[in-house]
Amino acid sequence: MIEARGLSKRYGDLVAVEDVTFSVQPGEIVGFLGPNGAGKTTTMRMLTGFLPPTDGAASIDGHDIFSDPLAARRAIGYLPESPPVYPEMSVEDYLAYVSKLKDVPRRSRREAVDRALERCGLADVRRRVIGALSKGYRQRVGLAQAIVHDPPVMILDEPTVGLDPIQIREIRTLIGDLASVRDGKARTVILSTHILPEVEAICRRVIIMSRGRKALDAPLEELRKTGSLEEVFARTTAREPAALEEAQA
Amino acid sequence: MRHVGAIAGRELRSLFVSPVAYAVLTLFAVLAGFFFLSGILQFQEYVLRLQAFQAMEQLQELNLNDHVVAPFLHVMSVVLLFLIPGITMGLFTAEKANGTQELLLTSPITIWELVLGKFLAAAAFVAILVVLLAVFPAILFLYGDPEIGKTAAGLLGLLLVGLVYAAIGSFASSVTQSQLVAFFLAFVLLLVLWMLGFLADLGAAGGAVSNDMVGDLLRWLSTAAHFESMVMGLVDTKDLAYFVVMAAGFLVLTKAAVESVRWR
Numbered sequence: 001m002i003e004a005r006g007l008s009k010r011y012g013d014l015v016a017v018e019d020v021t022f023s024v025q026p027g028e029i030v031g032f033l034g035p036n037g038a039g040k041t042t043t044m045r046m047l048t049g050f051l052p053p054t055d056g057a058a059s060i061d062g063h064d065i066f067s068d069p070l071a072a073r074r075a076i077g078y079l080p081e082s083p084p085v086y087p088e089m090s091v092e093d094y095l096a097y098v099s100k101l102k103d104v105p106r107r108s109r110r111e112a113v114d115r116a117l118e119r120c121g122l123a124d125v126r127r128r129v130i131g132a133l134s135k136g137y138r139q140r141v142g143l144a145q146a147i148v149h150d151p152p153v154m155i156l157d158e159p160t161v162g163l164d165p166i167q168i169r170e171i172r173t174l175i176g177d178l179a180s181v182r183d184g185k186a187r188t189v190i191l192s193t194h195i196l197p198e199v200e201a202i203c204r205r206v207i208i209m210s211r212g213r214k215a216l217d218a219p220l221e222e223l224r225k226t227g228s229l230e231e232v233f234a235r236t237t238a239r240e241p242a243a244l245e246e247a248q249a
Numbered sequence: 250m251r252h253v254g255a256i257a258g259r260e261l262r263s264l265f266v267s268p269v270a271y272a273v274l275t276l277f278a279v280l281a282g283f284f285f286l287s288g289i290l291q292f293q294e295y296v297l298r299l300q301a302f303q304a305m306e307q308l309q310e311l312n313l314n315d316h317v318v319a320p321f322l323h324v325m326s327v328v329l330l331f332l333i334p335g336i337t338m339g340l341f342t343a344e345k346a347n348g349t350q351e352l353l354l355t356s357p358i359t360i361w362e363l364v365l366g367k368f369l370a371a372a373a374f375v376a377i378l379v380v381l382l383a384v385f386p387a388i389l390f391l392y393g394d395p396e397i398g399k400t401a402a403g404l405l406g407l408l409l410v411g412l413v414y415a416a417i418g419s420f421a422s423s424v425t426q427s428q429l430v431a432f433f434l435a436f437v438l439l440l441v442l443w444m445l446g447f448l449a450d451l452g453a454a455g456g457a458v459s460n461d462m463v464g465d466l467l468r469w470l471s472t473a474a475h476f477e478s479m480v481m482g483l484v485d486t487k488d489l490a491y492f493v494v495m496a497a498g499f500l501v502l503t504k505a506a507v508e509s510v511r512w513r
Contacts, residue, residue, distance in 0.1 A: 048355040052511055074357040084352035086259075088266045100255040101356040145352070 001026050001153055001188040006056035009042050016042045018212045026186035029179045031199035034209030035237050040192040044155050048078045061152050074103055077151040079159055083142025087131030091122055095148050102149035112148050120144040136167045156191040172202050196229045210237040252358045256366025273332050277378055284324045285385040288317050313395040318386050319480045322403045326410050334435035336374050337418025338428045340367045345426050364504045368419050375411035399482035406479025409492040410472050414439055416499035423506040445471035
């Protein structure tokens with residue numbers, strides 16, 4: 001579903017992401033972890049076609065992001081760090097607009113919008129103006145925008161940031177549903193987060209980024225054998241080995 | 250190209266939700282009314298004076314097109330210099346501020362579809378302004394007999410000038426994050442473009458632009474001369490080509506600027 005081979009992003013001398021390779025199979029939910037500035041967002045932006053990689057290649061659902069960018073982008077639902085919404089639009093107008101951008105055929109647009117509203121719990125606020133919604137609802141609108149065209153691949157950058165505990169639980173359930181098999185198609189989700197329990201709750205596999213490189217890529221079960229996720233995270237992303245020893249002493 | 254309509258439609262709707270569109274429409278209508286009325290009054294006074302002096306020859310030459318419609322269209326083309334940047338300043342800057350640029354650039358649309366959609370929205374607004382303006386010369390047809398061809402050519406000229414301004418405004422909006430900067434950049438670019446002809450004449454008079462080629466190029470680049478000939482009723486393919494080349498040129502620049510976000 002997602003193939004990344006040697007993805008790198010450099011800004012002059014500054015290396016944001018260096019040689020990241022991984023692949024994600026249909027039906028997988030992968031947690032993308034790492035401290036701030038580790039290159040999570042940059043990697044996601046390269047996969048979605050927002051930023052071109054300096055080096056390396058990637059394909060989404062079999063479409064190369066360079067040679068067939070439109071097909072690759074059509075296969076992705078992307079929720080950026082801040083939900084990309086127009087404050088002056090109503091929720092349903094906005095989703096209808098996104099469904100046009102994402103090439104949902106005209107006759108199934110209404111249905112697609114209704115389904116996204118329903119799944120994200122937005123049916124009650126469908127005619128409200130987005131600018132007047134609370135942060136939690138705006139985040140849900142962002143999520144609805146990412147799934148309106150029922151894409152095989154979903155890339156979610158911190159989907160639960162700014163939500164209250166109940167909303168977080170709802171969104172987690174929703175993300176779990178998203179990857180489940182529907183109409184005989186399995187879907188893939190990559191999500192980045194800082195909340196480790198969230199990863200334990202919904203992901204089956206973890207990729208940890210550290211200083212622009214992939215530091216760890218393993219199924220969650222395997223990690224549990226070696227200790228808690230928090231320990232693994234601290235160990236993998238420690239800036240200096242010496243500093244870690246100091247902290248442990 | 251199937252996304253162009255969707256993008257233009259959304260843009261127009263959000264323009265009419267914001268106060269900017271109404272402020273521009275109101276200002277435009279008020280200024281047009283003011284300049285039209287003062288044009289008519291001046292014309293009337295001129296006619297009365299010529300009659301008092303029994304200057305029959307000059308009275309014969311007097312007509313509504315040259316003495317009312319043409320000055321009116323000229324003044325309104327100057328008004329467009331600062332109103333169109335108000336319309337175009339948000340085209341791309343608002344997408345950057347909302348973070349919706351990330352949605353657009355990760356959607357299966359091409360950058361041309363995005364740029365043309367935005368331009369189309371601005372162009373539609375310009376067309377609304379020109380239609381609004383056409384009401385004033387239309388009043389003249391009720392009470393006098395101006396030439397319809399000449400009037401129509403002048404209005405078409407104003408529309409084309411407006412479209413070039415809209416393309417320049419789109420470009421200004423695509424190179425900055427701030428609406429204010431986009432407004433002033435567009436305004437300055439338009440002002441320079443409008444004054445190029447004068448600059449060439451000044452340069453020629455002062456001897457700074459001794460090279461005729463440079464002077465001719467500056468005069469050709471300026472909107473003023475091309476607009477002038479259309480107001481006089483001449484619809485020449487050379488002038489039409491100028492408007493097309495200018496608008497297309499700035500749209501190409503806009504496309505490059507939008508695309509450059511990816512490479513930064």
